[in-house]
Amino acid sequence: MDTLEATDRTHDAPADGRQHSAGTATSGRRGAGIVMMLASSASNQTGAALGASAFPVIGPVGVVAVRQFVTAIVLTPLVRPRLRGLRKDQWWPILGLVVVFSVMNLSLYAAIERVGLGLAVTLEFLGPLTVAIASSRRVLDLACAVLAGIGVVVLTNPGPTTDLIGITLALLAATAWGSYILLNRTLGRRLPGLQGTAVASLLTAAAWTPIALTWFAVHSPTAAALALAVACGLLSSIVPYVADLLALRRVPAQMFGTFASVNPVWAALAGWGLLHQALDLNEWIGIGLIVISNVLISARGFTAREQGRAAALRALAD
Secondary structure, X not given: OHHHHXXXXXXXHHHXXXXXXXXXXXXXXXXXXXXXXXXXXXXHHHHHHHHHHOHHHHHHHHHHHHHHHHHHHHHHHHHOOOOOOOOHHHHHHHHHHHHHHHHHHHHHXXXXXXXXXXXXXXXXXXXXXXXXXXXXXXXXXXXXXXXXXXXHHHHHOOOOOOOXXXXXXXXXXXXXXXXHHHHHHHHHHHOOOOHHHHHHHHHHHHHHHHHHHHHHHHOOOXXXXXXXXXXXXXXXXXXXXXXXXXXXXXXXXXXXXXXXHHHHHHHHHHHHHHOOOOOOHHHHHHHHHHHHHHHHHHHOOXXXXXXXXXXXXXXXHO
């Protein structure tokens, strides 16, 4: 009996050790993934704040133009999109993305100039939230829609001094983001990886070239303003793509969608720290209600916005 027990313990010990090691490795990978997700959100909103710092010199149009160029310059050689051989059913969502990219970024940055980073980004998040809720019939999700609606009212505090133009621009950005989700979902079924997004980014940069030339002929850029706009393009587009790609290899998709919900909080903090845009109590409460709505929607499953992006990133990573 003693010999058999000793033999059993000898066989069990390495197995337990391996299980412990595997569990530690999994926890470590997940922890690294969480750090990367938080870094992605922080980078995105820090980039937006730096871009907003260039508004006095080149305005939102100039910042958006430079951001489009930076995205295309980095993404095109990385993905190596193929323009030849694209079918008609692939071209129309690509061209749709060209329009959506332009409207989404320009309206968002114009909104940031008028109502501030935190409020603009929070309202923009209503786009993916609406798409996620529209695909659900659950009572909890409908309750989240009501909660988000209350959050909008609390956040914007409608009154005689409310900047309706700024709020409308932010909601236009939200609509464009929702359209991006649907177009990206369609394109993801017809082109592998980030091929469609890269082609759309390249065409968007081409479409913005005459706009940029005309704009900068009238609004002479400074080296500092251009540097801020380039930093915006890198931090708000390229870094999040890379960080999200690495994070998706380490965390479940559901967790990825939930952590993406903190973007409005990062935006508010970046606006406060870099742009000196202090928020009132009602604005913090409104942001909190919308973030909670998005977290609850994500908890039931991956949000529609993150599904499209994650599918493309996973395909690129594989």
